[in-house]
Every structure is written in structure tokens, then in C-alpha cells.
């Protein structure tokens with residue numbers, strides 16, 4: 403029995419690389435999609451935001467010297483590519499998905515129109531929100547918080563490379579310990595970098611909880627959706 407009727411799932415772009423150096427690893431995207439399919443089959447309405455770190459990050463080395471906004475638009479376009487790949491893999495796995503973009507690119511995907519997105523969700527289609535917020539100087543974490551609030555999701559699920567929120571970045575500090583729960587205020591005050599501050603602040607203000615869990619752990623998404631103990635809950 404699912405604990406939620408509607409969720410906003412933020413998928414790590416970087417995790418899409420699998421063991422490759424960049425881009426989209428086929429086995430990885432298929433596995434991610436199959437996990438999403440499992441929760442749609444439970445009757446949960448699923449909206450997805452996917453990052454772009456496997457292709458481009460606006461502040462990354464390749465963009466040094468570039469105008470920041472230009473680099474960020476490149477990052478947003480990278481999320482469009484990931485979104486298209488994700489929706490196409492969903493189609494191959496027997497699901498119905500629609501991609502909606504925050505920036506005008508109508509020949510490729512339809513624009514984000516909130517009532518249309520709500521209609522798709524009510525019809526049981528998976529909606530993939532592409533191009534982040536459509537604005538530079540943001541990230542797809544903030545897009546997940548924004549779209550999650552807009553569509554009335556009950557929770558934002560951040561599926562990422564670590565299995566929760568730690569006292570420090572566990573990839574850099576092996577002595578870091580994981581929180582089972584943490585308040586938005588504490589996460590912001592401690593400047594925990596697992597998600598950007600704008601995303602935390604928006605979710606806090608909208609009383610929209612976040613669950614951070616590992617994208618690599620088989621069955622973790624299903625357990626989170628069933629309300630089981632998995633990852634870290636960020637709460638008001």
C-alpha cells in the first residue's frame with residue numbers, strides 16, 4: 403500500500419553515467435525506469451525531474467570562462483536530453499510518459515503548462531519536467547521543489563548517489579554520519595550540500611517534505627513510497 407498518492411521524483415543526472423565516464427549508461431537508465439514503473443503500478447502518480455550532471459554542469463570545468471547564464475542554459479539543455487532518454491526508455495518499458503520543458507523548444511518537446519501536467523498525472527501518465535526551472539543560476543533540485551509544490555506532490559524524493567543526508571559530504575569525510583531525520587532549518591543552518599539551499603527553503607516554506615535516498619540501492623524507491631525506513635527525511 404503506497405504512503406503517497408502523488409510524488410515528485412528527482413533523479414540524479416550524474417548517476418545515469420553508471421560506470422561510464424559521461425553520458426547515459428543503457429543498463430542504468432533501464433534499471434531506474436523499471437524501479438519507477440514498480441511504483442506507478444502501485445497507483446502512485448509520478449512526476450520526474452532529472453539532473454544534467456552526466457552531460458553538463460554550468461559551473462563545471464568545461465565552462466570555465468564562459469558567461470554563467472550561457473553555461474546554465476547549456477546545463478538546462480542537458481536535462482532535456484536526459485528527459486528525452488528517460489521518457490523513451492519508459493516507452494520501451496511499456497509506460498506512458500510526457501516530457502514538458504521549461505524553455506521553449508516546441509519542435510522537440512511540449513512546453514510546461516501546469517494544468518496539462520496535472521491532467522497527465524490524473525491520467526496515470528508519468529510527467530518528466532525538463533530544462534529545470536527555465537532560469538539560469540538555479541539547479542534541478544530547485545526545479546524539483548518548484549514543480550513538486552506546483553503539482554501538489556506530497557513529497558519530493560531525491561534519488562541520488564548517497565543513501566541520505568550526512569553531517570558532512572560522506573564522499574569527502576568518511577567519519578560523517580547519516581541522519582534518519584533532519585529539519586529544514588537545521589539542514590540550511592548547517593549548510594549541508596546534498597541539496598541546494600534554494601530547494602530546501604522552498605520546500606520548507608511550502609511544507610513539502612523531502613526524502614533523500616540512494617538511487618543505486620535496488621528497491622529503495624519502492625520502500626520509500628511504501629513509507630518504510632529508508633534514507634533521510636527532511637521535514638518542517
Ligand SMILES: Nc1ncnc2c1ncn2[C@@H]1O[C@H](COP(=O)(O)OP(=O)(O)OP(=O)(O)O)[C@@H](O)[C@H]1O
Pocket residue numbers: 413414415416417452453454455456542543561562563564566567568569570571572573594595596597
Ligand atoms: N551533507 C551531505 N550529505 C549527503 N551528501 C552530501 C552532503 N554534502 C554534499 N553531499 C554530496 O551531494 C551529492 C548529491 O548532490 P548532487 O546535486 O551533486 O547530485 P545529484 O543530484 O545526484 O546529481 P545531478 O545534479 O546530476 O542530478 C552527493 O553525491 C554527496 O557527495
Ligand SMILES: O=c1ccn([C@@H]2O[C@H](COP(=O)(O)O)[C@@H](O)[C@H]2O)c(=O)[nH]1
Pocket residue numbers: 415452453454455458459460461473474475476477478480481533534535536537538539540541542543544545
Ligand atoms: O533551473 C535550472 C536547472 C539547471 N540549470 C543548469 O543545468 C545544470 C544541470 O543541472 P543539475 O541540477 O546541476 O544537474 C546546472 O548545473 C545548471 O548549470 C539551471 O541553470 N537552471
